[in-house]
Amino acid sequence: MCSLKENISHVTLNADTLISKINDRDIRIIDVRSRKDYSQHHIHNSVNLPLLELLSNDSPGHLIKLIQSMGISDDTHVVVYDNTFGALASRLVWNLLYVGHNNVSLLDITYDNWKLLGYDIDSKNVNFGTKIHTLNINNNILSTAEYLEKKINDDNTVIIDNRERLNFLEQHIPGAINIPYKIFASPNKILKPTNELEKIFESRYVDHDAEIITYCGSSGTLSGLAYNALKSIGFENVKLYTHSFKEWKQLQKTIAKQDDANYWDLSAE
Amino acid sequence: MNNKLNLNDLSIRNNWAKTEEADHFSKMLKLYRQNELDPDSFRRFRLQHGAYGTRMTDNYAMVRIKIPAGEIHPEQLIKIAQLSDSFSIGSAHISTRQNIQLHWVVLEDVPEIMLELAKVGLTTREACGNTIRNIMCGPLSGVCANEMFDSTPYALATAKFLLRNPLNQNLPRKFKFNFTCCEKHGMGKIVDVGLVPVINESTECTQYGFKIFLGGGLGNKSYVGHQLEEFTPIEDLLHTSIAVIKIFDRLGNRKNLARNRMRYLVNELGWDEFKNLVLKERTISRVTQSATLSLEIDNNQNLNSIAETFQRVDLDLMMYERWLKTNTIKQKQTNYYSVFVTLEAGDITSNQLRKLAKICATFSKERTMRNGFSQDIVIRWVHLNHLKILYSKLLSVGLANPGALTLASPVGCSGTTSCNLALTNSHRLAKEIQRKLLSLKIDQDDDLKDSTIKISGCPNSCGQHEIATIGFYGGGGRSGKDMYPVYQMSLGGRHDNYARLGTNCIRIPAKNVINTILKIISIFKQDRKPHDTLKSWLDKIVNSRSDTSVRSINDIKKLLLPLTIVPSKNENSDFYSDYGSNDNYHTRTGKGECAA
Secondary structure (H helix, E strand, C coil): CCCHHHHHHHCEECHHHHHHHCCCCCEEEEECCCHHHHHHCEECCEEECCHHHHHHCCCHHHHHHHHHHCCCCCCCEEEEECCCCCHHHHHHHHHHHHCCCCCEEEECCCHHHHHHCCCCEECCCCCCCCCCCCCCCCHHHECCHHHHHHHCCCCCEEEEECCCHHHHHHCECCCCEECCHHHCCCCCCCCCCHHHHHHHHHHCCCCCCCEEEEECCCCCCHHHHHHHHHHHCCCCCEEECCCHHHHHHHCCCCCECCCCCCHHHHCCC | CCCCCCCCCCCCCCCCCCCHHHHHHHHHHHHHHCCCCCHHHHHHHHHHCCEEEECCEEEEEEEEEECHHHEECHHHHHHHHHHHHHHCCCEEEECCCCEEEEEEEEHHHHHHHHHHHHHCCCECCCCCCCCECCCEECCCCCCCCCCCCCCHHHHHHHHHHHCCCHHHCCCCCCECEEECCCCCCCCCCCCCEEEEEEEEECCCCEEEEEEEEECCECCCCCECCEECCCCEEHHHHHHHHHHHHHHHHHHCCCCCHHHCCHHHHHHHHCHHHHHHHHHHHHHHHHHHHCCCCCCCCCCCCCCCCCCCCCCCCCCCHHHHHHHHHHHEEECCCCCEEEEEECCECCEEEHHHHHHHHHHHHHHECCCCEEECCCCCEEEEEEEHHHHHHHHHHHHHCCCCCCCCCCCCCCEECCHHHCCCCCCCCHHHHHHHHHHHHHHCCHHHCCCCCCCCEEEECCCCCCCCHHHCCEEEEEEEEEECCEEEEEEEEEECCECCCCCECCEEEEEEEHHHHHHHHHHHHHHHHHHCCCCCCHHHHHHHHHCCCCCCCCCCHHHHHHHHHHHHCCCCCCCCHHHHCCCCCCCCCCCCCCCCCCCC
16 A cells, blocks of 8 residues: 555656656556547557547446556556546546556646647557456445435535536535536646645535545546545545436436526526 | 737736735635624625625625726736636626626635736725725727727726725715716716816816716616716816715715615705815815825826738628627727627626637737626727728627627626526526517617617616616516516616616516517607607607607507506416526515625
């Protein structure tokens, strides 16, 4: 086990650090963008694992097979990036943690920014052979609808909805607080500096001892970003409700909303 | 050309912010949450710092950002866009008093917003509460062909003098200043203190000054302001302002919340008595404080050079001409134009704010924008040769709607979208009217051009309905046990030098408002004399000077009677829900905060 401090520094990896390790065989860079985007150009030495394909079959066994075929073993340091403000990459990071791969980081900038900074890109496909990876499910970081439902009235649990404000006002899981995902980014990085992230949760009285469950619209990407934001400032007990609000509605669970106001009409088209 | 936008490299003329206030807010909020500060005291504090309550909830606030004199820099607009994405609904709202509002903000995020605003020199201080609200200035001040001189530096200096001034921290009620460019474009007579710049030319000298109007204002009961004296020289601007504020502070009604605006004081004392008090107080101020107090007038104007572009623009010429006709005004400076960007009831997305900032930085020689009086934004100092490309840029972000300066750009307060007092969704109604009028090309009709439509969601006048050619305020109507949204309509209001409050006409169910507007237009078309516009035709009618067969408001009323009929719920249930909702209509209001 890593110490807590190492874990924190691990959540994101600085682009400069990645540059210095980019040809390192013990590091595996995963691009979660579409196959088409990847084939045009990508970070030098990265492999492609389109998140949307993964989500269509995110069984743990399937993911293990995929990462084994990318030459990832239990010790490989995996770095994930996307071009969607870190949300898609965050979801893969969570999936890797879920199947027991703890040595994983988010690249701290988006692909566009990487390009803008003039760092290494190319369109070469790389093959790192096949490695063996163990499967060690970490159920502590997953929330199902049933689990969440039991926690709604639990004083020690904070449910965080990461959708945009209007969606939240219209309907949300009872007891949830709203922290729109756009709060987390800084102008150049996918996550704000840790002191600023701390402030967001502090001002909302979210305690480090609390159990946190994050959710968003449908697939746990926006809330995946929140998951990583929380981990990056040392929150230990964080769970992602992967199937999020879409499933909650399908299951016809109780929904809360802000009544008696036509807030949607305030938004411009 | 400085069209680069960089929030870290900011050169703004006026910094209104004070960073410590964010911290202070945060501390007070904590005390309130821990029950160590009572709700009333916290509310007063919160309003003093620009955080207004929100409809039916204590958890959200509306943050009102003051834009003194309406002058806003591209970098400031970009900051507001960021804040809207992070803390609000992804849109911002441009108000009728040159504020920019972020709605549905979590109260706990307000200090963070204040801190971020301070980075670009903006403040929310004294944007609400019993203070001197944002000092307004005509959006055309400095470029208007009718103006005698630019009142902007005086508006800014007054704002600077009054912001955080102990004079105005606990007034009987809110207090408003409007500077205008000229009498025609003004809002000088419907405000506590209205100032129109004038030059007094005598044989000996040329003197700059103002026509000052006092005691006007819109609300549950509205008044048109009185002119203090023939001419107030600029040297007396500060002392007159101080005198008026002091008289109001001393004598204004602090007991009756419904009667505590200065216009009621003027009405109770009588104009002559009030005027004498002000003049006496001014003499005292002049004698005792001339040596210590003065306005800092900054007459420097920074004009940048804009690179010529000869880029070919492919566009629909018909649409461009339509826009050019209704959204631009020729400046007094040869070859330069002011461009009015129409929004829908003042709403603009964060993405549009960013694009607008870029467009302004690229094409405006003064590299700032103004917000107007009609929930719009004005980009000034655009060279004739750049109008086409600017139009195409606006078009690409959905900001090129025509009709800005016509009947087809109604004003609507926020109504039930966020306000505690609202009875109807006036905000959405304004958007529905705009869409309908534009689809009928009403904006192209020169006879309707100088008319306005303004809508408030309750009898208070945030939507300024009383100075509209056609004005509406919302309420609840009842048919048996069922309720339906309804609007009281007034006609013939205006806000220029002939300022006049509209005459009440008739109550119209919300779902018939659009038909009523169209019906009035058709009555006008049939009845008019050749030179009449809708505005001048109504003017004659409300002032009993009609020279056509429609003699009075009563005559119009008769013709509109069929539109007042509400079908039964079985016949048409649509009448029983408000715009933007499928639910049965019922009135629900919370506590108002204007008076807190």
